[in-house]
Amino acid sequence: MSKAEFIANVAEAGDMSNAEAKRVVELVFGEIENGLKRAKKDGKYTIGTFGTFTVSKRAARKGRNPRTGEEIKIKASKSLRFRPSSMLKEAAGC
Structure with missing residues (x-):
C-alpha cells in the first residue's frame, strides 16, 4: 500500500x-x-x-563478495525493527 492510499483510507475511515x-x-x-x-x-x-519500535545495532564484520569471493569489510550499522503487540497480532489473525 502506498502512502497516498494509506492517507485516503484514513480520510475515509x-x-x-x-x-x-x-x-x-x-x-x-x-x-x-x-x-x-x-x-x-x-x-x-x-x-x-500497537507494538514496539526498536533500534538494533549491528557490529562491523567481515563478509565476502559473492561474485569474486573477495573478503570485504561491512560497516557497523543500525536497523529499525517493529514487534507487534499481542492485541495487534490477534486482530490480524496471527
Missing part, C-alpha cells in the same frame, strides 16, 4: 478530507520518529496496544 488525513498521518509518523530519537538509551518506543 475518519470522515475527513485528504488534507486533514495527510496532516494526521504525518503527525503520527513524526511522533514515532521523534520518540525513537528521544529513546536513545534503550532504543525502544512503545505505543500501547
